[in-house]
Amino acid sequence: MDHPLQTSGPVGEVTPDPVTLGIDIGGSHIKAALVAPDGALLTNYERVVTPLGKPPDLIVDTISALIAPLGGFDRVSVGFPGATRGVTVLTAPNLGNDQWHGYKLADRLAARLARPVRLANDATVQGLGAIAGRGLECTITLGTGMGFALFTDGRPAPHLELGQHNAHRKHTYDQYVGHEALNRDGARKWNKHVLRTIDALRVLVNFDLLYIGGGNVTAITFALPADVHLVSNETGITGGVRLWDGVSPRRA
Structure with a gap:
């Protein structure tokens, strides 16, 4: 890649x-x-x-x-x-x-x-650790804020700071589904926000698969659609290998 x-x-x-x-x-x-x-x-x-x-x-x-x-x-x-x-x-x-x-x-x-x-x-690194590498795939991370990355046949698209974009009223996505929103609104309301975010991304991106990672995925309680998958925090580390596809430096 x-x-x-x-x-x-x-x-x-x-x-x-x-x-x-x-x-x-x-x-x-x-x-x-x-x-x-x-x-x-x-x-x-x-x-x-x-x-x-x-x-x-x-x-x-x-x-x-x-x-x-x-x-x-x-x-x-x-x-x-x-x-x-x-x-x-x-x-x-x-x-x-x-x-x-x-x-x-x-x-x-x-x-x-x-x-x-x-x-x-x-979010790009986490996505590289999770994606199948086929079609249009999307990653969001739910942690302090909301990270976002988009991939076409395994290749990252130019980065978009979607977390800073308006989500609802005067709230950015960082403020709408980030950690402070989970604490402020409670898990039930926060889960509704996450579902609305998935719906918005489906319209905006038309993804084939969406992967959700980050520390707050454990707070998700709704049934996942077939084209949405949760991924572990490990992918935020392991995906880094794919930044080096085709490059193998020697240990000093």
């Missing part, structure tokens, strides 16, 4: 079985694990509370400390909760800090970890 992604850091000789460090940056937690080339987890998650509102360099420090127990790896994939382009963060609506705008996260991590790094939106 062809990815319009840039790689930060050293890329050495090809190795047949590269180990990927998958990092999932969320509005509540940062998670990391090592992943085999086939997408299988090689380690348990390491997890830490996200230092919201702190400078981006502190996130890099936090990740560096978090992954220390995991062992060696060849390359790094990062899922980020906002819009990214190449090595750079464009928006970080749920991390509480405007300093993220224009921050070259992939470059900073590559310099710190001495490994090549690829960066993408977290």
Whole structure:
């Protein structure tokens, strides 16, 4: 699969079985694990509370400390909760800090970890770990906010910050089906909001399959339509392997 992604850091000789460090940056937690080339987890998650509102360099420090127990790896994939382009963060609506705008996260991590790094939106990474790769597929993540990604025959479409788009009255989708809405409105009303969101996406996207991930999927109580599937949080880590399709850097 062809990815319009840039790689930060050293890329050495090809190795047949590269180990990927998958990092999932969320509005509540940062998670990391090592992943085999086939997408299988090689380690348990390491997890830490996200230092919201702190400078981006502190996130890099936090990740560096978090992954220390995991062992060696060849390359790094990062899922980020906002819009990214190449090595750079464009928006970080749920991390509480405007300093993220224009921050070259992939470059900073590559310099710190001495490994090549690829960066993408977290819903895109989760989708890559879940999709079948056929037809028009869509992923949403239900966590602090709502992430969104769209795929055509396995290839990511240009990223859309649907979570920041108006959903109902003056509420964005982040505010309509995000974690604060679940706490504010209760599970019953929140589930109705999620159902309405699925209906809206069906009209907007005409998806063949929709995958729902994120930490709040456990709060879903309605019967799922045949073309909607829940996916585990693991895909937010394991999908990072597919950012490297066709690229196999050597372990330093």
